[in-house]
Amino acid sequence: MNNPDLKKRIAFIEELEKLKLVYRQNVAVDGSRQENSAEHSWHIAVMAIVLHRYSDFKDLDLLKVLKMLLIHDIVEIDAGDTFLYDNEANKSKEADESLAASRIFGLLPEDTKNEFISLWKEFENRESPEAKFAASLDGMQPIMNHYLSNGKGIRKHKLKTGQIIEKKKYIADASRELWDYAKEVIDKSESAGLYSKDE
Amino acid sequence: MNNPDLKKRIAFIEELEKLKLVYRQNVAVDGSRQENSAEHSWHIAVMAIVLHRYSDFKDLDLLKVLKMLLIHDIVEIDAGDTFLYDNEANKSKEADESLAASRIFGLLPEDTKNEFISLWKEFENRESPEAKFAASLDGMQPIMNHYLSNGKGIRKHKLKTGQIIEKKKYIADASRELWDYAKEVIDKSESAGLYSKDE
Numbered sequence: 001m002n003n004p005d006l007k008k009r010i011a012f013i014e015e016l017e018k019l020k021l022v023y024r025q026n027v028a029v030d031g032s033r034q035e036n037s038a039e040h041s042w043h044i045a046v047m048a049i050v051l052h053r054y055s056d057f058k059d060l061d062l063l064k065v066l067k068m069l070l071i072h073d074i075v076e077i078d079a080g081d082t083f084l085y086d087n088e089a090n091k092s093k094e095a096d097e098s099l100a101a102s103r104i105f106g107l108l109p110e111d112t113k114n115e116f117i118s119l120w121k122e123f124e125n126r127e128s129p130e131a132k133f134a135a136s137l138d139g140m141q142p143i144m145n146h147y148l149s150n151g152k153g154i155r156k157h158k159l160k161t162g163q164i165i166e167k168k169k170y171i172a173d174a175s176r177e178l179w180d181y182a183k184e185v186i187d188k189s190e191s192a193g194l195y196s197k198d199e
Numbered sequence: 200m201n202n203p204d205l206k207k208r209i210a211f212i213e214e215l216e217k218l219k220l221v222y223r224q225n226v227a228v229d230g231s232r233q234e235n236s237a238e239h240s241w242h243i244a245v246m247a248i249v250l251h252r253y254s255d256f257k258d259l260d261l262l263k264v265l266k267m268l269l270i271h272d273i274v275e276i277d278a279g280d281t282f283l284y285d286n287e288a289n290k291s292k293e294a295d296e297s298l299a300a301s302r303i304f305g306l307l308p309e310d311t312k313n314e315f316i317s318l319w320k321e322f323e324n325r326e327s328p329e330a331k332f333a334a335s336l337d338g339m340q341p342i343m344n345h346y347l348s349n350g351k352g353i354r355k356h357k358l359k360t361g362q363i364i365e366k367k368k369y370i371a372d373a374s375r376e377l378w379d380y381a382k383e384v385i386d387k388s389e390s391a392g393l394y395s396k397d398e
Contacts, residue, residue, distance in 0.1 A: 001380050009249050010380070014347060016245055017228035020238045029216035033232075039219045042241035046215055046269050050208050050311060063262040070245050070265075112249060148213060181200050181209070 005109050012107040018077045025083050026145045027153040034153065035145070037073040037081055044137045045069045051137065054175045057129035068123040068134040071116055075100035084142075084167055085159055097124075126170070136174035143168060143185050151194035161190045162198040204308050211306040217276045224282050225344045226352040233352065234344070236272040236280055243336045244268045250336065253374050256328035267322040267333040270315055274299035283341075283366055284358055296323075325369070335373035342367065342384050350393030360389045361397040 001007060019041070023034040048065045073081075078100035082093045105116045122131045143164070146154045164186050172179035189195055200206060218240075222233040247264045272280075277299035281292045304315045321330045342363070345353045363385050371378035388394055 001383055003376070006253065006376065006380065010343075012249060013242075013246055014343065016242055017344070017347060020227050020234065020242075021229060021231070028219050030220060032220070035219065036238060038241045039235060039237035042237045042244070042269065043212075043215055043219075045241070045244065045265075046273075047212055049266055049269065050211060050307070054205065063265070066244075066262070066265050066269075067248055070241065070248065074245075108249070144209075144213065145216070148216060177202070177205065181205065184200055 008107060008109050009112070012104070015077065015104060015107055016074070019074060022073070022076045022081050024081045025153050025157070026142055027149050029145070029148050031149055031152040037076050040141065041070055041073050044134075044141050047137045047141065048134065051175075051178065052133070054177050055129070055133045056175050057133060060133055061130055064119070064130045065134045068119050068131060069137065072120060072123045072134070072138065074104055074116075075120065077104055083157075085157060085163055094124075126173070129174075132170075133174040136171040136178060139168050139171050140178060140182050143182050143189070146194055147185050147189045147192070150192070151189065155194060159195045160198050161186060161195045164195055207306060207308050208311070211303070214276065214303060214306060215273070218273060221272070221275045221280050223280045224352050224356070225341055226348050228344070228347050230348055230351040236275050239340065240269055240272050243333075243340050246336045246340065247333065250374075250377065251332070253376050254328070254332045255374050256332060259332055260329055263318070263329045264333045267318050267330060268336065271319060271322045271333070271337065273303055273315075274319065276303055282356075284356060284362055293323075325372070328373075331369075331373040335370040335377060338367050338370050339377060339381050342381050342388070345393055346384050346388045346391070349391070350388065353393060358394045359397050360385060360394045363394055 019038040020036050022037040024037060024040060026035045027033065028035055045066050048062065048069055052060055052062050052065065075097040079093070079096040082089050101117055101120055105113045105120070108116065122128055123134055126132050126135050168182060169179070171182050186195070190197060218237040219235050221236040223236060223239060225234045226232065227234055244265050247261065247268055251259055251261050251264065274296040278292070278295040281288050300316055300319055304312045304319070307315065321327055322333055325331050325334050367381060368378070370381050385394070389396060
């Protein structure tokens, strides 16, 4: 194959295989293994299709939301998945992920590279309605997963309910109704002993 | 939560966890485990964003392509993943998947249920440019995966190159250039001993 544009796109697509090997703190729902960032990205993309009418923003660009959700974790191929509640690890997250974005999106031809870097930054900074809504789903799926998997991946971290609320309350910036639902799930998880009550 | 529409959407989203437990014949690229249908769906959705300009159709609706790719395998939660080269198992595939579509998409409120059933049928029947292009990526990713993983999941099936070509040649209906590339990968895989030459 002699098409340099296609060659670069194929190299990027091959690289994507590695996101299937980035494992998260959450588990598959039967508890058999850790969840990986590729299947997590799929899950929240389908959530966007199913839930976008619950966004508090008018005229959300669903295509843009899907693109963001599908590519937002690709930087983890180099930077790894940083556990949201690990404040120490989160200090270097931004720098690590910026380097990763340059290398991995840099495999692509200029136009798509620029599009992906710009989508990724917009998502990370929660700058637009699309980014705020996409981020809210990325924040909500783990809460649902904790409860469904009976906290198998999460109990060992001994999280307090207040920590969860503090890290997830931005969901309300995109959808009051989804945040109300998320708080119900957090309450059920606390009652089930997955998180401990704040003193 | 007292909103019956949201309740149904949430039940569907919870159900999606099970697609992460549907394992395919292909493997994760390091050979450590089988690939599942959720991460496969993510991979081909990103491929659509990166490769849609290589479609031979003008003015492809990328949002529709992404929706199709993200939901096309959900029926496997009930029907399982049917190995493309298993002709016996493929006889009951259509009936099994139709039942599965009714049950799983039936968890959703009427409007989204109808949208998903219609997208899924359009994809399965390769009726539209979007369906043809989406199907071509679904056909191409396993070929790339075979080569990248050195045939770890596939060698035991002792496939012949002619079988691969026969099952995959429809890629050319969506993109001549991607089919030319796919044939190169098939050739490399044959040379590496993943498939055997036809007599």
